[in-house]
Amino acid sequence: MTRFIIAPQWQGSVSSRAMLLVDGAAAIAGDLPRSACTHVEVPLEAGESLGTAVRRLSSLQHTRRLLDEELSASDEHALVVGGDCGVAVPAIARAAARHPGLVVVWCDAHGDLHTPESSPSGAFGGMALRSALGEGEPSLAGSGVTADRTVLVGARDLEQAEEDYRDASGMRHLFAESLADPDALAQAVGDAEAVYVHVDLDVLDPTEMTGVNMAVPFGARAAELVAAIARLRERVPLAGASLTGFAPVTPDAAVDDLGTILRLVGALA
Secondary structure (H helix, E strand, O other), X not given: OEEEEEEOOOXXXXXXXXXXXXXXXXXXXXXXXXXXXXXXXXXXXXXOOOOOOOOOHHHHHHHHHHHHHHHHOOOOXXXXXXXXXXXXXXXXXXXXXXXXXXXXXXXXXXXXXXXXXXXXXXXXXXXXXXHHOOOOOOOOOOOOOOHHHEEEEOOOEOOHHHHHHHHHHOOEEXXXXXXXXOOXXXXXXOOOXXXXXXXXXXXXXXXXXXXXXXXXXXXXXXXXXXXXXXXXHHXXXXXXXXXXXXXXXXXXXXXXXXXXXXXXXXXXX
């Protein structure tokens, strides 16, 4: 059975419309089995940087503690629903603790590979994957997963510092058009003990997903991504997953996107 952990964290987003992520998480939760959902009480306040280069760090730390507690409460398969991409970091750490050979599949239009020093915004969402790989703000970083056990999928808007890290780290990068082959993702993961799959909805092409804050053209097709995840799961056990980035501007807009989102939930649950 899958547990759905609803974590509407918005403090890690760079967008001026970041609080729409709260509405997005609530809209997704409304279509999930209520008995299988646990809601993390994300702080309402923005929080303080605490003398670091990470914006809103105090609130991010608080949510991290709550997520750590919730993820540790059960060994059931968990799908974390955000919120911004930062909610994936503790979930990856939890999965890696149980599966030392874990491979992370990070599906996102952006690299999320900044450190606090390289980030132009200070937003933790743009540092989330790098943090999961053990670099960045110490109170949020680390999972035991390394870059050579990471597959970046569908990323097409990387800044120079992120490209430099990707190229030097041994990280694999699968572009959106490669998903036309349903075996491409499983082949990129290779012979793994287990896999964690993170999906930021902006990995999808804007023609298929409108309710995101930072849309980027030429993204993945939902049907191809769902098929790729399904083929991956046939070959490698899924140790955990996260789905983030839903920011509908109106309730009607949320309804328009929920069919696509629920197909992805089905692939990850």
